[in-house]
């Protein structure tokens with residue numbers, strides 16, 4: 299297991315390589331980012347950004363979403379996959395935001411994860427990108443890369459979040475997520491990483507150690 303200092307050195311190098319890494323989901327408000335992140339489960343950000351153009355035009359606020367017919371929402375988000383469950387979550391989430399939080403997206407992890415369809419990943423995306431509250435997002439890229447870096451041996455995203463939160467200072471959590479996602483898409487891909495082109499190859503314990511991670 300690397301020390302915090304070693305982990306930060308690797309992260310420094312990656313942040314130099316990806317200085318513009320940021321949230322890829324197009325949004326203008328906490329509400330829009332919350333909805334877009336729920337839709338991004340098992341779906342590409344590109345597809346979500348296409349779908350939300352129409353979705354936010356037809357149902358712009360929590361009021362419209364909370365009172366929308368499930369079939370209408372399903373139709374609007376169909377191409378993101380798992381559309382029945384997602385539609386249920388969007389309507390339930392809108393109702394909770396409207397009736398329990400006076401129409402405002404709450405700014406705490408505890409309140410966010412109590413909303414229908416909102417897990418820790420979605421909550422941390424919203425906290426870090428809208429409220430400037432550090433959030434360690436663990437998606438498929440962050441999970442894969444942090445295991446390859448030797449930052450964790452865990453498989454459960456909640457456990458990984460906990461370990462990364464201890465390894466890195468809070469002020470780096472949000473950008474760490476963006477940077478690892480960018481590196482995961484560009485170079486450290488699944489299932490085969492492009493190690494010969496990697497800007498952090500000298501920091502990576504995976505080389506010559508365990509090729510299965």
Ligand code: SF4
Pocket residue numbers: 446485486487491492493496497498499502503504505
């Ligand atoms: S050396 Fe390979 S496995 Fe390690 S971070 Fe770079 S691309 Fe990923």
